[in-house]
Amino acid sequence: MYPHERSLVKRLQNRSFALIGVNSDRDREALKPVLEKENITWRSFWNGGSTGGPISSAWKVRGWPTIYVLDGSGTIRARDVRGEAMDRVVDTLLAEMETSKK
Amino acid sequence: MCRILIWGLVLLVPLPAVRADDDKKADDKKADDKGMVIKGKLDPADPKDKVKTNSPHKVHEQRMKSGENYQIDLVSGAFDPFLRLEDSAGKQLAEDDDGGGFPNARILFKAPKDGTYRIVATSFDGKSGDYTLTIKKASGASVAATSAFNAAMAEFQKGYNPAVQMLMKKYREAKTDAEREKLLDKFSESAEKYVERFAKVAKDFPGQSSATQAAAVAQQLRFMIGNVKTQIVVSVGNMLRDEYEKAYQAKAKNADELYKKAETFFTEGAKKYASNAMIANQLKDGAYLLEKLSIGKLAPEIEGEDLDGKKFKLSDYRGKVVVLDFWGNW
Numbered sequence: 395m396y397p398h399e400r401s402l403v404k405r406l407q408n409r410s411f412a413l414i415g416v417n418s419d420r421d422r423e424a425l426k427p428v429l430e431k432e433n434i435t436w437r438s439f440w441n442g443g444s445t446g447g448p449i450s451s452a453w454k455v456r457g458w459p460t461i462y463v464l465d466g467s468g469t470i471r472a473r474d475v476r477g478e479a480m481d482r483v484v485d486t487l488l489a490e491m492e493t494s495k496k
Numbered sequence: 497m498c499r500i501l502i503w504g505l506v507l508l509v510p511l512p513a514v515r516a517d518d519d520k521k522a523d524d525k526k527a528d529d530k531g532m533v534i535k536g537k538l539d540p541a542d543p544k545d546k547v548k549t550n551s552p553h554k555v556h557e558q559r560m561k562s563g564e565n566y567q568i569d570l571v572s573g574a575f576d577p578f579l580r581l582e583d584s585a586g587k588q589l590a591e592d593d594d595g596g597g598f599p600n601a602r603i604l605f606k607a608p609k610d611g612t613y614r615i616v617a618t619s620f621d622g623k624s625g626d627y628t629l630t631i632k633k634a635s636g637a638s639v640a641a642t643s644a645f646n647a648a649m650a651e652f653q654k655g656y657n658p659a660v661q662m663l664m665k666k667y668r669e670a671k672t673d674a675e676r677e678k679l680l681d682k683f684s685e686s687a688e689k690y691v692e693r694f695a696k697v698a699k700d701f702p703g704q705s706s707a708t709q710a711a712a713v714a715q716q717l718r719f720m721i722g723n724v725k726t727q728i729v730v731s732v733g734n735m736l737r738d739e740y741e742k743a744y745q746a747k748a749k750n751a752d753e754l755y756k757k758a759e760t761f762f763t764e765g766a767k768k769y770a771s772n773a774m775i776a777n778q779l780k781d782g783a784y785l786l787e788k789l790s791i792g793k794l795a796p797e798i799e800g801e802d803l804d805g806k807k808f809k810l811s812d813y814r815g816k817v818v819v820l821d822f823w824g825n826w
Contacts, residue, residue: 399821410816418824422803428825429803437808438823439800449798450822454785460822464795466815471791472745480819487817 396432398477402484403436409488410466414438418445418458466491531567531632536617538575538624545618547591548578553618558631560607567634567642570601570617574625577601580616589613593620595646597709604634604642641701645710648693652717656690659683660724667728668735680725687721726775729765733782736761741791751792758786795820 403413415438419425422440441447445458453460461480463472465487472483534556542552560566570577579601581590589605596602599620607613617629634642663683670676694717697710736758743751762783769775788796798810810820 402819411818412813412816413819413821414810414813416798416820416822417803418822419826425803425825437802439798439808439810440803440805441800441822445824449800452796452798453789453822454781455822458822458824458826462789462795462820464813464818464820466817468795468811468814468818470789470793470795473789473791484817484819491817 396434399436400433402481406484406488410491411484411488412436416441416449416453416455418443418447418450420444463487531630534629534631535626536629537626538617538619540624542624545578545580545616547580547588547616548618548620548622550622551578551619552624553616556615556617556629556631557612558615560605560611560613562607562609564607565634565636565639566603566605566607567630567632567638568603568605568615569596569630570627571596571630572600572619572625572627574627575619575623576621577627578618578620579603580618581605582614582616584612584614586614595642602642604639606639637701638704638706641697641704641706644697644700645694645706648690648697648710649713651693652690656687659686663724664728664731667732680728684721684725687717687724691717691721722772722774726772726778729769729775730778730782733758733761733765733779737782737786737790740786744792755786755792759783762786 399413413436415434415436417425417438418441420443422443428434439449441449445455453462461473461475462470463475463480463483465471471487472480475483536554536556538552538554540552542554545551545553558566568579568581570579576593576599577596579592580588581603582588590603592601592603593599594601595604605613615629615631617627660683663679667676667679670679691714694710694714698707698714701707701710736754740751740754740758742748743754762779766776766779766783769779787793795810799807800809801807810818
């Protein structure tokens with residue numbers, strides 16, 4: 395998972411794009427070395443130290459990882475997409491947003 | 497390692513308990529009615545078993561009397577136990593993987609002649625670790641109970657999953673609610689026969705451990721049958737939601753209509769199954785997912801803090817395409 399996310403973030407660093415995590419690990423401090431080692435630069439919400447935390451509960455997340463893709467208006471435009479399929483959705487949404495701005 | 501998996505629901509047969517009075521007999525070298533208990537350990541360096549060729553094995557020699565029934569149990573929390581029984585010359589007489597209640601192994605054996613037999617403790621999964629081997633004389637009733645239990649289990653394993661698959665297929669193809677209800681009822685009715693099969697084993701052999709297992713299986717099966725109904729109703733709801741989302745993404749004209757159809761299914765269903773809490777709750781969840789978390793909906797706001805404790809909101813990222821990734825480092 396991490397390498398794909400890393401390359402997506404790097405590729406789109408100058409575009410109107412953000413990868414936001416919701417992290418459900420138990421220990422925030424124990425996670426810090428992992429962030430460093432894996433070069434995880436994107437921001438994550440803290441789910442309170444459990445998979446049953448408030449954010450994943452409100453979103454009724456049952457499997458990890460779970461992915462949602464939102465457009466610039468905050469509307470859900472795709473879910474359960476991974477890898478290249480996720481990249482395609484993101485690229486399409488970026489193109490859509492950039493055309494409508496012109 | 498034979499697992500019965502129905503949508504992630506595992507039918508767990510309770511492990512046969514090693515009784516405390518058995519433990520006290522650990523030094524008793526006779527396999528009498530109370531049995532003898534051997535605490536052993538499979539070491540990765542032990543020689544590989546000749547049948548489970550990737551697994552280390554240990555041999556325990558045991559004298560047995562002609563015509564006597566023996567129950568041999570291999571239990572471990574460290575590996576998936578696999579038991580084999582050989583005669584003194586090393587010829588295999590019996591083997592078992594999960595007969596002692598998943599994942600433990602049990603062999604029931606009637607010795608054909610006086611002599612020394614080789615009990616081989618090994619693992620199905622190639623792992624190693626501590627184990628408990630119990631050898632005891634089994635009564636005729638115990639042997640009969642076990643074979644009745646095994647027969648019921650074999651019949652269940654052969655018939656149940658294909659029946660579920662068939663039900664799914666027919667349910668999706670059904671045109672009317674009445675038809676679907678009839679399919680569910682018919683399935684429940686036919687699946688009941690497995691429950692009855694196990695319940696009968698439980699009733700016919702009171703006091704036998706196989707009877708206790710059979711009673712537990714009957715109970716779990718009842719739950720599974722109820723759950724299958726839930727799963728099928730919910731899967732139809734999810735299918736309707738998927739159809740709406742696909743139509744929305746394709747900007748199809750009928751997207752609104754498909755949304756209404758899914759919405760009606762969940763809300764009407766929750767009313768219809770109000771007396772069945774399991775189905776009703778799943779349908780309520782389905783309605784919530786459709787309304788709040790489907791494609792085309794405004795993402796619910798998230799207000800929280802990041803891994804450094806700094807507060808932020810999901811809506812801070814309006815104007816950007818956002819991939820929201822629920823993750824964990826596991």
